[in-house]
Amino acid sequence: MTSDLSSLSDLSDFSHLHDELRAVARDLLGKAGSGAAVDRRLIAESGWLGLEAPVSLDGAGATFAEVAVIVQEMGRAAARSPYLGTAVLAAGALALLEPGPDRDRLLAETASGAAVPALALAGEGDGAAGFRLERSARGLRLHGRADFVPDAPDADHLLLPALGPDGTPVIVAAGPDTTGLSVTARPVLDDTRQFGLVTADHGVVGEECVWQFRGDSEAAFRRLLYRAATAVACDSLGLSEAMLDATVAYAGVRSQFDRPIGSFQAVKHACADMLVQVSVSRRLVSAAVQALCADGPQVGVAVSMAKSYAGGAAVDITGKAMQLHGGMGYTWESGIHVYLKRAALNRSLFGSPAAHRRRIAERYR
Structure with a gap:
């Protein structure tokens, strides 16, 4: 298999499907x-929004492994799309909830593109539940906030991870116009994505808007964080590969002293270092995706290893690409600045490398 997530073949025999999916997405x-x-x-129309939705709800019934292929290609193209907030986070959260008419309808509409939900999972920090529900004489009241929520400003449905009155993790389904709920756009340096600050201050919530997780709700909360971090690592891997390919191609055609700059030893060494970083990132991201699909006991460690390394490596690789392109690399026409800004945001989104390394170190205590 020539797939970038080649080790996923250990999980399923769908390597040919991943190759075809990748080729279509790249094109x-x-x-x-x-x-x-x-x-x-x-x-x-391509079916990417409903990859993980059940077939009964007009989805593909696939796994996160297929979603990871699309996310990686999104990063390779530095695509401007709400795919992270809608398909990866919101649809992933809906798939973890107990089936019901409202939940099923929203998941089906998400798969078809009729609905644009966003999961208010904080972009930084360790806590998935930024909200809490309190029972009052007038019913349930919602409090809390989540910052840097992917694709929140344009969402028509908000899924808010919250702790119920009894401390049980739940998802609160609300609209942007819900009383006491506000969404404020958060400008970031990366123009290819948008984020918002979601705040709830004595928000009015009906009992029918509180949706329960299937099985262990605590584990489901952790899985949401793992999905988010792994998806960003996939995006970082994709843009790293794009920068490596662009740099090698440029070094083969740009000449100095009547020689391609790719023939200079310093350039060769720099490209070799980039290749090593991409190769390590690919292995770690592949292991994280496989662990997430298998839901093994070491999934948290695998995710943190992938996110910490791939995020930092993407910034280094993009910086080297800009340097090796010379003066052209610093111009708007080269487009490298788009990748550098995206890589810099990926590095801190859903946990910085330092934060994930601290989590890894905790297993030795």
Whole structure:
């Protein structure tokens, strides 16, 4: 298998499917161009929004392994799309909830592109539940906040991880116009994505808006964080591969002293270092995706290893790509700045490398 997530073949015998999915995604996203907006309807028609939705709800019944392929190609193209907030986080959270008419309808509408939900999972920090429910004489009241929520400003449904009155983790389904709930756009340096601050101050919540997780709710909360961190690691891997390919291609055609700069030893060494970083990132991300799909006991360690390394490596690789492109690399025309800003945001989104390394170190205490 030539797939970047080749070790996923240990989990299933769908390597050929991943290759085909990757080829279609690369072709579709490549036509839009790096940093360009991708038509959400086109993504919906391709079936990417409903990869993990059950077949009974017009989904593909696939796993996170297939979603990871798309996320990686999104990073390779630096695509401007709500895929992270909608398909990876919101749809993933819906799949973890108890089935019901409202939940099933929203999941089906998400798969078809008719609904644009966002999961208010904080972009930084360790806590998934930024909200809490309190019971009062007038019913349930919602309090809390989540900052840097992917794709929140344009969402028509908000899924809020919260602790219920009894301390049980739940998901509160609300709309942006819910009383006491506000969404404020958060400008970031990366123009390919958008984030929002979701705040609830004595928000009014009906009992029908409180949805329960299937099985262990604490484990489900942790899984949401693992999904988010792994998806960002996949995105970082994709953009790292794009920068390596672009740099090697440029070094083969750019000449100095009547020689391609790729023939200079210093450039060769720099490209070799980039290749090593990409290769290590690929192995770690592959292991994290496989662990997440298998839901093994060491999934947290695998995710933290992938997120900490791939996030930091992407910034280093993109910086080297800019340097090796010379003066051209610092121009808007090169497009490298788009990848550098995206890599810098990925490094801190859903846990910085230092935060994830601390989690890894905890297993030795």
